[in-house]
Amino acid sequence: MSETERMAISTTLEGVEKPVKTVMFRVFRFNPEKDEKPYYKDYEVPIYRFTTVLDALLYIKYNLDPTLSVRYSCRMGVCGSCGMIINGKERLACKTIVLSLNSNIVTVRPLNNLPVVRDLITDFTPFFDKHKQVKPYIIRDDVEAHYDREFIQSMDELMEFMMITNCIKCGLCYSACPTTATDELFLGPQALAQAYRYTIDTRDSGAKERFEAVDTNHGVWRCHFAGACSAVCPKGVDPAFAIQQLKKLLLYRRKKMEKRAPAHESNKPRELLKKVEYPEGWPEQ
Template sequence: MEQTITLQVQRYIPEQYPEPYFQSYEVPLRKKWVILDALNYIKDEIDGTLTYRWSCRMGVCGSCGMMVNDRPALTCATFLEEYAPGPVRITPLDYFGIIRDLVVNTDDFMGKLKRAQPWLITDEAKPLSEGAYKQTPQEKAEYEQYSMCINCMLCYSACPVVGLEPDFVGPAAIALAQRYNYDSRDEGEDQRNEELTGEGGIYSCTLVGECSEVCPKAVDPAGAIQRYKATGAVEWWQSVLMPWKGKS
């Protein structure tokens, strides 16, 4: 007899019932199985109506994030065996609107990403004839860690401020802003500061620190936000004490 484990999966099917509820599934407890394998087993063998997102199943695409026993996790990188003998509770990512079963609404997150302007901003585009924007390995190392973000949104579900303050830009977006602020080719820091030092920006963060704990890519958004707060403070004092040095 193969060992099994029970998955308590949160369902939400608005056409059938207006509120989420739990459904239990018994799945084989196999070594080398991750939570996502168990969900795929349910979908293939037990209940085809179960809805969830996944794609690469190797920790790169960032689409299979869910709450596993109330902790945000990439289900493709979380072994089922760690939760034996179970049961394991699988719920959609916290603080997001639920569309169906384990699928959350990402519109809000996409809007927040845009606020952080995570792309190279230059005052003037260099003509093509002048060649590429060059960068030394040391310059690259300055921001590389922040560039590892896969937009899996686990840090948003780990952050109570995201839930408490709907306007808060959130960990990943700020880390990505820093990814470009620390990029030697970028000139968009003033623009990002304008957006991120204000309402719902970096100073809404109270450094719970869980964003960095759950990050599957060791981006350390908490550190990125703290460094941003310090930069913002220096800028503020400069603008007050040395207004003539103001922005160009």
């Protein structure tokens, strides 16, 4: 084997079998039962081509320091559990490739605007409380709809809020929001975007209830349109846009939205369900 071939193989294997480099991870540590105040601890982690920040944190946990606490679940950017601040920006640890940060030191700390439970884990209670306040579900009187029917909605109507349905409630927007940082009662970008998403949904008739929740001293009007929420969203949701749209609804279409009749139920059974063959003994649908 020539030297050139050996070099080629060596280059190919680098990042697969051999680490590309070693990166210093500066990790926020705080155990409220033990520590008086938070501190940063450094760990050296070998980085391969596709090592994510979550991989690196788990490497630290399994090999260097088992006391490190980190929350994660799906490892593929769907569950929204591993949100944290990586090199000063809100990101999902499982979606952030270490080499893409282009830095030999990676600083990792918990999300802003939420109480720290331990190390990188934050308490999402305030976030979800605000999410619940805006009634993030379809509200209509005829809840007892037929199981095999759907409410008629055009593709255009669906596309009006489709983008916002991608929200995974990871809390990155909530952490990045400058208003949330100063006003702890501010509903936050995620809740307000959801308020818009359900209000604009033609199947919904809960605009009045939702408007009461957002049209308050600490509601939608406290958004200064900084746009940080949209800049950090890992799913491409644009909460800043949704909030401005919600303001428009309140100013120009409030009465119309409050009186809007929700979309009707289809008079035809869904085709998909007609094809289902139920097992023997299955209750008659």
